[in-house]
Amino acid sequence: MRHHVLAALRDHDGYLSGQALSRQLGISRVAVWKHVRALMALGYVVKVSPRGYHLESSPDLLLPTEFPGWESRIHHVAVADSTMHLARSLARAGADEGTLVIAEQQSGGRGRLQRSWLSLPGGIYMTLVTRPAAAPTQAPRINLLVAVAVSDAIERLYGIPARVKWPNDVLINGRKVCGILAEMEAESDAVRFVNVGIGLNANSHVADVQQGAVSLLELLGRPVDRARLVREVVEGVLSRLPRLTDMSIIEEWRSRTVTLGREVSVVAAGAPVAGVAVDIGASGALLVRAKDGQVHEVVAGDCVQAEY
Amino acid sequence: MRHHVLAALRDHDGYLSGQALSRQLGISRVAVWKHVRALMALGYVVKVSPRGYHLESSPDLLLPTEFPGWESRIHHVAVADSTMHLARSLARAGADEGTLVIAEQQSGGRGRLQRSWLSLPGGIYMTLVTRPAAAPTQAPRINLLVAVAVSDAIERLYGIPARVKWPNDVLINGRKVCGILAEMEAESDAVRFVNVGIGLNANSHVADVQQGAVSLLELLGRPVDRARLVREVVEGVLSRLPRLTDMSIIEEWRSRTVTLGREVSVVAAGAPVAGVAVDIGASGALLVRAKDGQVHEVVAGDCVQAEY
Numbered sequence: 290m291r292h293h294v295l296a297a298l299r300d301h302d303g304y305l306s307g308q309a310l311s312r313q314l315g316i317s318r319v320a321v322w323k324h325v326r327a328l329m330a331l332g333y334v335v336k337v338s339p340r341g342y343h344l345e346s347s348p349d350l351l352l353p354t355e356f357p358g359w360e361s362r363i364h365h366v367a368v369a370d371s372t373m374h375l376a377r378s379l380a381r382a383g384a385d386e387g388t389l390v391i392a393e394q395q396s397g398g399r400g401r402l403q404r405s406w407l408s409l410p411g412g413i414y415m416t417l418v419t420r421p422a423a424a425p426t427q428a429p430r431i432n433l434l435v436a437v438a439v440s441d442a443i444e445r446l447y448g449i450p451a452r453v454k455w456p457n458d459v460l461i462n463g464r465k466v467c468g469i470l471a472e473m474e475a476e477s478d479a480v481r482f483v484n485v486g487i488g489l490n491a492n493s494h495v496a497d498v499q500q501g502a503v504s505l506l507e508l509l510g511r512p513v514d515r516a517r518l519v520r521e522v523v524e525g526v527l528s529r530l531p532r533l534t535d536m537s538i539i540e541e542w543r544s545r546t547v548t549l550g551r552e553v554s555v556v557a558a559g560a561p562v563a564g565v566a567v568d569i570g571a572s573g574a575l576l577v578r579a580k581d582g583q584v585h586e587v588v589a590g591d592c593v594q595a596e597y
Numbered sequence: 598m599r600h601h602v603l604a605a606l607r608d609h610d611g612y613l614s615g616q617a618l619s620r621q622l623g624i625s626r627v628a629v630w631k632h633v634r635a636l637m638a639l640g641y642v643v644k645v646s647p648r649g650y651h652l653e654s655s656p657d658l659l660l661p662t663e664f665p666g667w668e669s670r671i672h673h674v675a676v677a678d679s680t681m682h683l684a685r686s687l688a689r690a691g692a693d694e695g696t697l698v699i700a701e702q703q704s705g706g707r708g709r710l711q712r713s714w715l716s717l718p719g720g721i722y723m724t725l726v727t728r729p730a731a732a733p734t735q736a737p738r739i740n741l742l743v744a745v746a747v748s749d750a751i752e753r754l755y756g757i758p759a760r761v762k763w764p765n766d767v768l769i770n771g772r773k774v775c776g777i778l779a780e781m782e783a784e785s786d787a788v789r790f791v792n793v794g795i796g797l798n799a800n801s802h803v804a805d806v807q808q809g810a811v812s813l814l815e816l817l818g819r820p821v822d823r824a825r826l827v828r829e830v831v832e833g834v835l836s837r838l839p840r841l842t843d844m845s846i847i848e849e850w851r852s853r854t855v856t857l858g859r860e861v862s863v864v865a866a867g868a869p870v871a872g873v874a875v876d877i878g879a880s881g882a883l884l885v886r887a888k889d890g891q892v893h894e895v896v897a898g899d900c901v902q903a904e905y
Contacts, residue, residue, distance in 0.1 A: 424896035471785045472785075477709050574734070
């Protein structure tokens with residue numbers, strides 16, 4: 290009901306009387322006042338006068354109330370050690386696909402290859418629970434799928450070209466704007482869940498802190514609507530999931546990449562591989578043609594490339 | 598120390614005096630007697646006389662004492678709901694590769710595709726924790742690897758031809774002797790663990806209970822040494838693990854299969870696929886050439902074939 294009260298206040302430009310709200314939502318005026326106070330406690334600034342209620346501003350927090358229609362699937366926390374941990378517990382307990390854990394801050398954010406992930410204020414730190422109907426061998430493609438969904442959302446919302454770098458970074462003008470981490474639990478024939486962690490440099494100040502990184506705030510010169518970006522990214526991921534089992538995700542990744550055709554050096558578990566990135570395979574492995582003409586299949590690692 | 602006492606008794610044919618045991622192991626004669634009593638409580642029959650101790654028989658249980666050198670990695674339970682559950686807890690808590698959960702009986706054994714697995718007395722029900730240095734896309738090949746290791750162990754120990762059927766059954770004369778289930782937890786770039794569940798019809802009476810199944814006892818007309826078979830299978834799996842990242846496991850599977858070259862019908866998540874099984878791909882998918890000449894890649898499902 291709190292969400293309905295907020296929605297009604299948002300839809301109304303001036304003051305909305307307690308009586309009108311009470312009638313519209315079918316609850317008492319005392320109940321209306323109770324929900325308004327709850328919203329104020331969350332940081333919503335609501336002017337209260339004899340004419341009624343007026344929503345003056347919303348807090349810059351990714352509260353469930355910011356996602357009309359999705360409230361029940363969102364788990365918002367002020368500080369998490371890592372959103373991956375809470376999402377894992379929820380997924381193991383049977384949480385539906387689409388369950389979303391969002392943290393304003395992370396005390397122990399993690400990136401790929403066991404690295405720590407710096408979670409500066411203003412960024413977006415979230416983990417989405419997915420349950421794709423895919424085989425365990427196909428599911429890792431979700432790394433590419435999410436990179437594609439993020440770059441697509443950024444391009445459509447802000448009109449700036451965002452590109453993907455193997456395996457799953459999103460870059461703008463060669464600087465990293467988003468990191469992705471996937472975590473899978475599977476059996477021989479079926480995936481139980483794949484949780485997708487997304488760290489997005491939205492309204493954070495990162496350029497001076499992290500080499501090679503940039504935020505949307507720094508690129509656009511103004512803060513972005515984080516809730517809208519979250520919604521766009523999550524919808525982009527969920528709508529692409531049915532395509533995880535065919536090759537169209539690979540094709541979409543190819544059309545958005547800055548990696549293919551470039552000189553790269555990949556530091557993997559084994560020896561480093563240097564050469565030209567010629568393509569990616571069906572499972573998302575990078576195919577690198579070395580100087581001697583031999584093509585190496587690199588399944589995981591860190592990709593360094595000279596130009597973007 | 599209990600294991601050392603057992604080993605000493607096993608190595609000795611007649612009676613071994615308490616004094617000799619005490620000297621050999623560097624413990625008091627009272628301590629020797631304490632360990633002998635503990636062995637007797639587990640079901641070992643030890644004759645005690647003024648001449649000393651004589652091991653008359655061992656219980657038909659897969660106790661850690663049956664695995665000299667491996668005692669500390671074995672978790673033996675009389676009844677488990679499923680060995681997968683206990684192994685999962687151990688693996689999540691950081692258990693080393695090689696940790697082995699063995700149950701004499703299972704109250705809720707599971708097979709592939711969420712099926713229940715009938716755990717009759719005398720069978721082998723175990724889950725092995727592995728931590729292969731493989732990418733998440735490569736790790737599912739472990740299903741093929743384990744099938745190969747089991748069929749190889751059976752052939753070497755008993756001299757009967759055991760073959761593999763796609764994806765991971767082991768058959769003798771077309772009848773199923775072993776079922777395999779793998780469970781993986783992984784991140785974008787690395788596998789955390791793959792637990793391998795193995796159900797082996799060893800000394801169980803299955804032929805009259807399960808259509809298309811057979812036990813080693815029924816085939817050989819005598820019970821097998823279950824501990825020796827467990828050791829052979831586990832060593833076969835662990836020694837092959839480094840090859841998970843290359844193609845030699847696929848080649849070994851090809852050399853042992855009854856599926857390739859045969860008319861098959863695979864019931865998968867989507868539509869059933871019928872045709873000739875022509876090969877398996879790098880990730881273990883079955884390639885089926887349909888009547889119209891088109892080759893379908895089947896990543897998971899149930900394979901029915903007319904001949905073996």
